[in-house]
Amino acid sequence: MNEFIERNVRLSWHAAKRSYEVVIVGGGGHGLATAYYLATRHGITDVAVLERKYIGAGNTGRNTTVIRANYGIPEAVRFYQRSLDLYASLEEETGRGITHRQKGLLWLAHSETGIRAERARAELNTAFGAGTEYVGPDEIKKICPQLDMAGGGVWPILGASYHPGGATARHDRVVWTYAEGAMQRGVHIHQRTAVTGLMMDGDRVTGVETDGGPISAGAVVSAVGGHVTALASMAGLRLPIRTHPLQAFVTNRYGLGFDPIVSSSSLLFYASQTAKGEMLLGAEIDRQPSYSYRSGHHFLQSCGHRAMTLLPFLRNLRVLRQWTGVCDMSPDYSPVMGKTGVEGFYITTGWGTWGFKAIPVGGEQMAELIATGETPDLIAPFSLDRFARDRTMADRGSAGTH
Amino acid sequence: MSFHIPCPNCGTRAIEEFVYGEIVVVPDSITDPDERNLDRAFIHGNPEGPTSERWFHAMGCQRWLTLRRDTRDEQIILTAPII
Numbered sequence A: 001m002n003e004f005i006e007r008n009v010r011l012s013w014h015a016a017k018r019s020y021e022v023v024i025v026g027g028g029g030h031g032l033a034t035a036y037y038l039a040t041r042h043g044i045t046d047v048a049v050l051e052r053k054y055i056g057a058g059n060t061g062r063n064t065t066v067i068r069a070n071y072g073i074p075e076a077v078r079f080y081q082r083s084l085d086l087y088a089s090l091e092e093e094t095g096r097g098i099t100h101r102q103k104g105l106l107w108l109a110h111s112e113t114g115i116r117a118e119r120a121r122a123e124l125n126t127a128f129g130a131g132t133e134y135v136g137p138d139e140i141k142k143i144c145p146q147l148d149m150a151g152g153g154v155w156p157i158l159g160a161s162y163h164p165g166g167a168t169a170r171h172d173r174v175v176w177t178y179a180e181g182a183m184q185r186g187v188h189i190h191q192r193t194a195v196t197g198l199m200m201d202g203d204r205v206t207g208v209e210t211d212g213g214p215i216s217a218g219a220v221v222s223a224v225g226g227h228v229t230a231l232a233s234m235a236g237l238r239l240p241i242r243t244h245p246l247q248a249f250v251t252n253r254y255g256l257g258f259d260p261i262v263s264s265s266s267l268l269f270y271a272s273q274t275a276k277g278e279m280l281l282g283a284e285i286d287r288q289p290s291y292s293y294r295s296g297h298h299f300l301q302s303c304g305h306r307a308m309t310l311l312p313f314l315r316n317l318r319v320l321r322q323w324t325g326v327c328d329m330s331p332d333y334s335p336v337m338g339k340t341g342v343e344g345f346y347i348t349t350g351w352g353t354w355g356f357k358a359i360p361v362g363g364e365q366m367a368e369l370i371a372t373g374e375t376p377d378l379i380a381p382f383s384l385d386r387f388a389r390d391r392t393m394a395d396r397g398s399a400g401t402h
Numbered sequence B: 001m002s003f004h005i006p007c008p009n010c011g012t013r014a015i016e017e018f019v020y021g022e023i024v025v026v027p028d029s030i031t032d033p034d035e036r037n038l039d040r041a042f043i044h045g046n047p048e049g050p051t052s053e054r055w056f057h058a059m060g061c062q063r064w065l066t067l068r069r070d071t072r073d074e075q076i077i078l079t080a081p082i083i
Helices: A030-043 A075-095 A112-127 A137-145 A171-184 A228-234 A295-309 A312-316 A356-372 B033-042
Strands: A019-025 A047-050 A106-109 A134-136 A158-163 A189-190 A193-199 A204-210 A211-223 A242-253 A261-264 A267-274 A276-285 A319-329 A336-339 A345-349 B004-007 B010-012 B019-021 B052-055 B065-069 B077-081
Touching: A019 A030, A019 A075, A019 A204, A030 A047, A030 A356, A047 A171, A047 A211, A075 A112, A075 A171, A075 A356, A075 B004, A075 B077, A106 A112, A106 A137, A112 A134, A112 A158, A134 A137, A137 A158, A171 A356, A171 B004, A193 A211, A193 A228, A193 A276, A204 B004, A211 A356, A228 A345, A242 A295, A261 A295, A267 A295, A276 A319, A295 A312, A336 A356, A345 A356, B004 B065
Parallel strands: A019 A047, A019 A211, A047 A189, A106 A261, A211 A345
Antiparallel strands: A106 A158, A134 A158, A193 A204, A204 A211, A242 A276, A242 A319, A261 A267, A267 A276, A336 A345, B004 B010, B019 B052, B052 B065, B065 B077
16 A cells, blocks of 8 residues: 555544534645644533535645745744644554655745845744755755756856755645544534525624525634634624645656755745655745636746746646635735634634645634633734734745645 | 735736735714724725725726625625726
8 A cells, every 4th residue: 555545534524513612614734734733632522523625625635745944933933833844743642644755945036135024024933933045056956866956047046045944745634633633532514515604693703604594503613724814704704814826747757856845035926845755846826816726828838938947847748637716915925814803703814825735724723812811822823813912923025835 | 825916007907916905994983082093094994795895906007996805705886996
């Protein structure tokens, strides 16, 4: 048996009850992880996860699986480093394989300004617990021999910040691992159950209306990706979220090993190799707000061109498939999570292009918030009211792509 | 998904030539001036369906145009020039 053959995932389905202690809307990574940590860390198992399609159908199944903690503000570095640690121990904790591979991430600089930015990133990351070092061209060539150091004569590689903790994991397996772990402890997951409204008692959310009937709940958590504005408006909330599509593609198998994750903020692309050997490439979000899952040729052309500038071997590969997800972008490129000001209604959104890497820590911290009623220190800076308090967590420089 | 925008001055051009501009609408139900400023600065309607928006033809005529577009399927419904 090899690692691509699934062992049976033990999921157990139940009929929906009319009432739960906690109802989580959205059966993606963040929703399922919240349910898992509620059950394992806090013993709260009277939990339902409602999913409109099937678990992991949204952005958890569409992202490019990069796990890293080299962010640009102290609050984010601490937060994502916790996620990195949880991911690294998830296989041992659950006994399930998620194809977790620690690869190291190179963030390339092509100019004097770029070098300054990467040096600053390395210093800041190291100071706040996410190991990153600045490396010169000789070391870069050793870490990734495939790179054209002249950058096609236009984008010379002058330096990079190297983040050894950078990793990838298989996204479907992360979904199934959390779903199975939660279900084994008594959590109900209801697929093909769309939430059509919120039940309110005055200013308090007391449950959800679904296409299968109403379900009352002590606490409702929105872990929705893509349609969170509509859900929050049912509770009378207006969100600082705009939804943009993000495209990615994979090539056919590249026979030689490509060890690290390589990204360039000047050329706005990143590349890594999947466990099957395909080269996985992505870039930045589309410029128009949209909920469309359609992919386009222009993206292949522009992203492919930029990637081939630095990785000439890609010329000999063919595009296998291309897909699109929708990203909930926040104004400051940081997540929005925690209490909402509406009693009984919690939110975890604004996961833009950085949601997959935060699944364990997002779930863990939301579970702690729901179980204790106190906002944990790690997520306090990311609360929804930070915009009104003029305390935005601006981090576009390190969150813009992957 | 890349699509094309029919510019009233230049003809149909790829979206990559344009810069997006949101039409910000603060609902009348918000009356407090501070809250209205907060809404204008950070909040987005993020509509799912037909919506009006502005695009600046940066690599063309350097004029703004107004577009009605469906955010579910990128269908363009109509365009009108504005100054």
